[in-house]
Amino acid sequence: LLLDGAPLIAIHKARYYKRKDGLALGPGPFVTALEYATDTKATVVGKPEKTFFLEALRGTGCEPEEAVMIGDDCRDDVGGAQDAGMRGILVKT
Numbered sequence: 001l002l003l004d005g006a007p008l009i010a011i012h013k014a015r016y017y018k019r020k021d022g023l024a025l026g027p028g029p030f031v032t033a034l035e036y037a038t039d040t041k042a043t044v045v046g047k048p049e050k051t052f053f054l055e056a057l058r059g060t061g062c063e064p065e066e067a068v069m070i071g072d073d074c075r076d077d078v079g080g081a082q083d084a085g086m087r088g089i090l091v092k093t
Contacts, residue, residue: 048080
């Protein structure tokens with residue numbers, strides 16, 4: 001489908017996540033593999049995209065500089081929030 005022009009839409013591109021038995025691959029490596037194999041670029045609609053964080057604030061009356069994102073991923077949670085103008089706080093899972 002991708003080779004025939006279908007869009008590649010990813011919820012996010014996290015590299016890994018923690019399970020009880022250790023780390024597991026997140027969707028990121030699979031999305032990246034599909035991008036490479038089909039010479040296309042995914043549209044990411046979740047973290048760490050700026051739009052994701054700004055959309056979360058929409059309707060709250062809160063500006064990005066007034067908001068805090070608390071997350072356990074330095075790049076996708078904290079970095080994404082900071083890129084959107086929010087304060088990011090990193091916690092351990």
